[in-house]
Amino acid sequence: MAQHNDNAKEAARDLLPVDIGQTFTFAALSSQFLVGLSRAMILFIVSAGMSFVLGVLRVPNVAHGSLYMIGAFSAFSLSNLLGGGSGGFWVALILAPFVVALVALVAERSLFCHLYEREHLMLLLFTFALMLILGDLVKIFWGADYRSIMAPDMLRGSVPIFGSPFPRYNLFILIIGPLVAIGLWLFSNKTKVGKIARAAAVDREMVGAIGINVSWVFAFAFVLGCFLAGLGGALVSPMVSVSIGMDHDIIMEAFLIVTIGGLGNMWGALVGSLIFGLTQSYGVLFWPQFAIVFPYIAVVIVLLWRPRGMLKAVW
Amino acid sequence: MFRDIFNGRSIGPIAGFFIVLLVLPPIIPRFYTYILAVIFVTALVAMSLNMVVGHGGLFQFHHGVFYGVGAYTLALMLTKTSLPIWVGFVAGPIIAALVGLLIGAFCVRLTRLYFGMLQISLGSLVWAIAFRWYSLTGGDDGIHGIPMPSFISSSNGAYYFVLIVVVICLMILFMIFRSPFGETLQAIRDNPERCEAIGINVRRHQLLAIVIATFFAGIAGVLFVVVEGSVFPDLMFWVLSLEIFIMCLLGGWFTFAGPILGAAIMVSLRTFVGIYTEYWTLILGIILILLIFFLPEGVWGYIIEKFGSRPNEAVEKGSN
Numbered sequence: 001m002a003q004h005n006d007n008a009k010e011a012a013r014d015l016l017p018v019d020i021g022q023t024f025t026f027a028a029l030s031s032q033f034l035v036g037l038s039r040a041m042i043l044f045i046v047s048a049g050m051s052f053v054l055g056v057l058r059v060p061n062v063a064h065g066s067l068y069m070i071g072a073f074s075a076f077s078l079s080n081l082l083g084g085g086s087g088g089f090w091v092a093l094i095l096a097p098f099v100v101a102l103v104a105l106v107a108e109r110s111l112f113c114h115l116y117e118r119e120h121l122m123l124l125l126f127t128f129a130l131m132l133i134l135g136d137l138v139k140i141f142w143g144a145d146y147r148s149i150m151a152p153d154m155l156r157g158s159v160p161i162f163g164s165p166f167p168r169y170n171l172f173i174l175i176i177g178p179l180v181a182i183g184l185w186l187f188s189n190k191t192k193v194g195k196i197a198r199a200a201a202v203d204r205e206m207v208g209a210i211g212i213n214v215s216w217v218f219a220f221a222f223v224l225g226c227f228l229a230g231l232g233g234a235l236v237s238p239m240v241s242v243s244i245g246m247d248h249d250i251i252m253e254a255f256l257i258v259t260i261g262g263l264g265n266m267w268g269a270l271v272g273s274l275i276f277g278l279t280q281s282y283g284v285l286f287w288p289q290f291a292i293v294f295p296y297i298a299v300v301i302v303l304l305w306r307p308r309g310m311l312k313a314v315w
Numbered sequence: 316m317f318r319d320i321f322n323g324r325s326i327g328p329i330a331g332f333f334i335v336l337l338v339l340p341p342i343i344p345r346f347y348t349y350i351l352a353v354i355f356v357t358a359l360v361a362m363s364l365n366m367v368v369g370h371g372g373l374f375q376f377h378h379g380v381f382y383g384v385g386a387y388t389l390a391l392m393l394t395k396t397s398l399p400i401w402v403g404f405v406a407g408p409i410i411a412a413l414v415g416l417l418i419g420a421f422c423v424r425l426t427r428l429y430f431g432m433l434q435i436s437l438g439s440l441v442w443a444i445a446f447r448w449y450s451l452t453g454g455d456d457g458i459h460g461i462p463m464p465s466f467i468s469s470s471n472g473a474y475y476f477v478l479i480v481v482v483i484c485l486m487i488l489f490m491i492f493r494s495p496f497g498e499t500l501q502a503i504r505d506n507p508e509r510c511e512a513i514g515i516n517v518r519r520h521q522l523l524a525i526v527i528a529t530f531f532a533g534i535a536g537v538l539f540v541v542v543e544g545s546v547f548p549d550l551m552f553w554v555l556s557l558e559i560f561i562m563c564l565l566g567g568w569f570t571f572a573g574p575i576l577g578a579a580i581m582v583s584l585r586t587f588v589g590i591y592t593e594y595w596t597l598i599l600g601i602i603l604i605l606l607i608f609f610l611p612e613g614v615w616g617y618i619i620e621k622f623g624s625r626p627n628e629a630v631e632k633g634s635n
Contacts (some may be wrong), residue, residue, distance in 0.1 A: 060428075062557075106462050111604065120428075121374075125564065128557055129607070132600030140594065252439060252553060259432040290447050296440040303433050307425050 008225055019044040031164035032281045035043045040277025041177025042236050046250060047257040047269040049228025055201040055264020056221035056313040057116075059123040063107075065251030066134035067100050070123035071233025072242045073138060074099045076147045093234050100230025103134075104223045112222070113215055131247065139244050169238055176235065180228075183283040184266055197221050201264055201314045253295070262304040264314030271310055275302070329383025336478060340471040349542070352474045355481045356538045361562040361574035362488055363531035368560070369568035370492060371524045372504030374431030377438030378559055379416070381529040383551030385411040385427075387445065390458045390546040395451075400464055404537055411533025412526050414441070419525035423518045434555060442551040457547030467541055477538050484531055485575075491527065493569060500524050500577045561599075565606060567613025576615045 050064045074096040075089075081087030107130055115123050150156070151169045158165035168178040200207045200217045208214045233246070240246075257276050261268025276295045283294030302310060340348045350581035364378045385407040418437045422430045445452045452458070462468075467476045491497050499520055503510050507517050540546060549555060558581065566577025584602070589595050610617050 060432075111608075115607070118611075122611065125561070125603060128561075129600040129603035132596045132603070134596035136594045136600070140597075248554065252435075255432065256436055256439070259429075259436065263428075289449075290444070292447065293440065293443045296436065296443050299436045300440055303436060304421065304588055307429060307433065 026197065028285060029162040031166065032163040032175070032285050033278070034161065034166055034170065036278040037274075037283030038173045038177075038277075039281060040273040041173050042232050042239075043250075043253060043257060043276055044177055044270050044273035045180050045235065046229050046232035047254045047261070047273055048266050049225040049232070049253045051226035051258045051261065051264055051266060051269040052184075052228070053222055054199075054258060056197050057123070057218055058250050058315065059120055059127065060202075060255060060258070061222075061225065062127040062251060063130035063134055064127075064226070064254055065247035065249070066131045066138070067104060067229040068233040068236075068250050069138060069242075069244070069246040070103060070134065071096050071100045071230030072237040072246060073142050073147070073233075074230070075144045075234035076242055077142070079149055084150070086154070089152045089197065089238075096234035097227045097230035100233070101166050101223050103226040105219070106309070108219050108222050113219065116215065116218060131251070135244065135247055138247075142244075144244055147242040149237045149242065155238075167239075169278030172237075173235060180231070181266070181270060188266065193220065198314075256295070256299045260299050260306075260309055262309030262311035262313045265309070265311045268309055268311035275299075322480055325360075333482070337475075340474050345470045348470050348474050349434065350582065350586055352470075352477045352542045354579050355477045356535050356542055357559075357578040357582050358561070358575040359481045359484055360532050360535035361559055361566070361578040362485060363528045364559050365563045365574045366488065366491075366528040366531070367521075367524050368563055369525055369570075370497065371500050371521060371528075372507075373521060373525070374427055375434065375525070375528070376431040376560065377434045377538060377553060377556045378528075379556035380438035380441050380533040380551045381415050382536045382539070382555075382559075383410045383445070383546070383548070384414050384441070386539045386546045386550055387452060387458075387534030387536075388533070389537045389540045390461050391452070393461050393540075398558060407537035408530045408533030411536060412530035413544065415529025415532075416522070416526050419522050419529070423521045423525070438551065438556070439553065442548060442633070445551060446548045452548070455548065457545055457549075459545040461540055461544050461546075463541060463544065468544075473542050477542060480534065480538060484534060488531065489571065496520070496523070513581070558599075561603060563613075565602075565613055567616030567619070569612070570615045570619060573574060573613050573615035578616065 045070055046064065050061055053059070053061045053064070075092045078092035078099075079088045082091055109219075112123075112126060112130075115126055155169045155172050158167045159171070160166070186194075188198055196207065196212060196217055197220065200212075200214060200221070204214050207217065232250075253276060257269060257272035259272075260275065261270070261272035261293050275298050279294040279298045280291060283291035336351070339351070359380050360378070364375060367373045367375045367378075367574075388407040388410045389403040392398055392406060393400065416575060418434060421437065422434045425433055446454060447453065463473075465472075467473050499510070499515060503515065503517050503520055511517055538549070539550070562577035562581050563574045564577065566575065567573030579600075584598070585595055588598050592598075612620065
């Protein structure tokens, strides 16, 4: 009986949040804000890719996380191949997403494209199978060890912002994120290919009827989405330990972000990523043990308030 | 009533199969007894999922949560309280069904993909809480060494207990499928708008189906603890839920027995492929792709199409 009481006390003690006076200093709050923001940028790049594929092909790509992981591992290998120095990192950063895009193209043209006429559940299951296969291929090719990449010299170390040290690399991410967003927006709205892709998302039959090869549009959309996943993976590689569990972690987050943002909506992916990143970083401040629960709670609240996502879905 | 359910032809093979299962444990190695018990438990959870997916047409993407809740309920009752085990056996499915009712009530408001995604969100929330609440649930490690009464703690004892419970559950599920409720559920799966038009409350039927399915998933979770003696948060992780989904597909989700076959194939492959290589997920992915391209009706569905025997045809067509 006494033992049960002790267990209960221990459980309660674990649940208590941190000491409030110490936690909510301006330095801590602003530091966590920036951390959350940089995390949100990575999430945005990955989720935007997934949202794009979801919008055009109407299927959530479960293998998106695996491609993100391949991006990170490729960046690692490429930068090692090129000597491991700063220059090597920049080249790896640029090349890795193309490696991932190539993998995506091969998977799409050889297998995926034959399923476009089938029901959507089959497409979803194919992406799940792809995730399983790519996951093990990464294990075979790179092994199960943790890898790490060093950021290039000019981005190492930290700068003091509002009294707390903030990593320079994260600042870099904070600049890249909006650049990607602008680039995607310009692509979708100002280029011919982008407009065709958007049209195919809304009405694929019509696009086919006016003589455009819809299958190629899908291939392009899929490859572009996966390119973004690879870019996200390459960008995140100096910030985290590159390992084989990365695909599982990111895919659930991307999935939920895309759901609360509005299916296929790029700005929705941005809003969703901000919510996710910031709730997680502030969760760490407020209740470290359950920090990962906060984004899920935010997702549940958003979905109960707006079941179809906050912004308009593309279809 | 039993004549109605098991028409003359098929009762022979089914009874024979059951007798074979009964006499196996003393004559086969303990490892195989254990694997068979795992297959029975997995078959039950796959069958419970198929109730909402195959027969109900819902995108239940996170069924594993209810399986895990049943398992954790029993595990927590046995390790943290001194209540007798029968209380745990009954509480597991009930709590799983309550969670199912709660999550289901939110999800049935939506359709198709949104249903699935909301369920994944809510389910992931449950998983995250179990994963992090270390002092209560053992967090990442789970709970191990759960004590079982002696008559089911042995390998053979667990086998027989699980077999009896699973067979009873399957019989109940069969009766539910053939009942007016089951027929209505299939009608809703095929054409929800028309059902609404003739006055059927689609949401209430779907919710009831979810509650029943999660109840049986809870029973499967309880049986999992009996067989394995431990629980871990992976039971509620989305990858396992998708695996259960694949089992239904692999077996044939428009048939009654399909998921059982799917579960048997998956567990056997996972065990025996696992002996030769650590890249089981790669093999599973390849199998899934082969399935999508060549056997979309599932293995059992394919067999029925090719070799469906006459007397059963009317019964099978009725279930399709």
